Amino acid sequence: MLGSARSTARRITQMSGTLSEVALVAGSPRSGTTWLAETINHDLSYRYCFEPLELHHRHETFRGFHRLQYCRPAGARPEIETTMSRLLEGQVFTPYSDRFDPRSLASRSDRLLIKCTRMNLTLGWIANQKPEVGLILILRHPLSVLGSRERLSWLDWGAGPEDIFDLLAQSDLVADHLNPFVDLIFSRRSQFERQIIMWCVEQMIPRTQMSSKQLHVIRYEDMLANPEPNLRQVFEALGKPWDPSVLERSTMPSKTAWNGNGFAQDPRQHSDRWKTQFSPDQRSTAAWLMEQFGLLDLYPDTA
Numbered sequence: 425m426l427g428s429a430r431s432t433a434r435r436i437t438q439m440s441g442t443l444s445e446v447a448l449v450a451g452s453p454r455s456g457t458t459w460l461a462e463t464i465n466h467d468l469s470y471r472y473c474f475e476p477l478e479l480h481h482r483h484e485t486f487r488g489f490h491r492l493q494y495c496r497p498a499g500a501r502p503e504i505e506t507t508m509s510r511l512l513e514g515q516v517f518t519p520y521s522d523r524f525d526p527r528s529l530a531s532r533s534d535r536l537l538i539k540c541t542r543m544n545l546t547l548g549w550i551a552n553q554k555p556e557v558g559l560i561l562i563l564r565h566p567l568s569v570l571g572s573r574e575r576l577s578w579l580d581w582g583a584g585p586e587d588i589f590d591l592l593a594q595s596d597l598v599a600d601h602l603n604p605f606v607d608l609i610f611s612r613r614s615q616f617e618r619q620i621i622m623w624c625v626e627q628m629i630p631r632t633q634m635s636s637k638q639l640h641v642i643r644y645e646d647m648l649a650n651p652e653p654n655l656r657q658v659f660e661a662l663g664k665p666w667d668p669s670v671l672e673r674s675t676m677p678s679k680t681a682w683n684g685n686g687f688a689q690d691p692r693q694h695s696d697r698w699k700t701q702f703s704p705d706q707r708s709t710a711a712w713l714m715e716q717f718g719l720l721d722l723y724p725d726t727a
Contacts, residue, residue: 442513442534443534443535444534444535445470445534445536445558445663446512446513446514446535446536446537446557446558447464447470447535447536447537447538447557447558447560447662448512448539448540448550448558448559448560449461449464449537449539449540449560450541450543450544450547450560450561450562450630451544451561451562451563451564452541452564452569452622452623452626453541453569453573454569454572454576455541455562455569455644456562456564456644457539457540457541457562458474459674460560460642460658461474461537461539462676463655463670463674464537464560464658464662464664465526465537466667466669466670467669469533469535470533470535470536470537471514471525471533471535471536471537472537473511473514473516473522473536473539474520474522474523474524474539475521475539475541475542476516476518476521476540477489477540477542477543478520479491479542481518481519482518483518483521485507485510485516488503488504488507489504489507490590490591490593491542491587492542492544492545492587492625492626493546493594494545494546494594494597494600494629495508495545495546495548495549495550496548496549496596497549497552497553497633498552499549505549505553508546508549508550509554511538512536512538512554512557544561544626544627544630545597545625545626545629547561547633548629548630548633548634551634551638551639555638558661558663559634559639559640560640560642560658561639561640561641562641562647563627563642563722564643564644565644565695565698565723565726566619566624566710566714566723566726567698567706567707567710567726568644568645568695568697568698569623570616570619570620570623570698570702571697571698571702573619574701587618587622591609591622592606592609601625601629601632602625605716605717608716609621616706616709617709617713620709620713620714621713621717624713624717624719625717627717627722628718631719640658640662642654642658644695645695647674648695649695652671655670655674710726711726711727714726
């Protein structure tokens with residue numbers, strides 16, 4: 425009840441004007457999206473909308489969305505476009521999506537930062553229909569992603585048949601991108617293979633649809649190894665002035681790190697752990713699947 429009341433109060437405050445700036449940080453779950461979003465919002469200048477498409481906490485207007493909704497860049501169904509427009513105009517408020525917004529209830533911001541791990545397949549539509557939105561896609565090695573989920577017992581993301589069937593149930597998605605991979609997708613039955621396939625789909629589609637001018641893509645590993653030049657590029661892509669204090673914020677753990685550790689001491693432990701966590705056979709399988717989707721060049725040392 426308290427969360428709902430706070431969300432209502434925030435909605436009343438925020439809906440009193442229009443937005444001057446909207447930024448979206450997208451990526452697969454456990455790719456560093458929360459960390460990057462909190463680093464971007466180091467000065468608390470944005471209203472922070474956290475995971476508005478999270479399955480169990482979606483606003484009622486998203487009930488008709490697929491688990492991982494696809495939108496054609498040239499246009500989606502009218503009800504999908506209307507709902508997406510509401511989100512990007514800052515008109516969606518829930519206790520869950522507002523839970524990490526650091527601003528006071530009475531403090532209004534005309535800048536909106538959305539962080540979401542279920543919007544990769546909508547980025548092409550946003551780039552074409554809402555070009556004013558700053559789009560950042562953060563990538564993380566798929567085995568590093570799976571390792572992080574395993575440590576948190578998040579073994580169900582993309583691992584069950586419901587996730588695969590949800591992708592294949594979207595006829596426009598299959599026609600536009602997945603038709604060449606249908607037999608491959610159906611032939612893979614293990615949780616491990618399904619999660620790698622989901623990761624490949626999540627990265628392949630925005631990479632295919634958009635240019636570097638429309639979407640700024642950054643690797644998690646590069647951010648850890650060389651934070652300043654890579655963060656500068658992110659800020660430049662969003663039209664945000666550079667502030668050296670960003671670097672201090674980037675060493676702190678995000679609110680969803682859950683291990684309490686930042687990156688100040690040895691960032692390599694966060695990017696290289698997969699090399700010993702997975703067997704040679706698993707690494708070879710991951711590399712083969714990435715190659716089928718044309719993504720092995722992102723991480724050629726996978727095998």
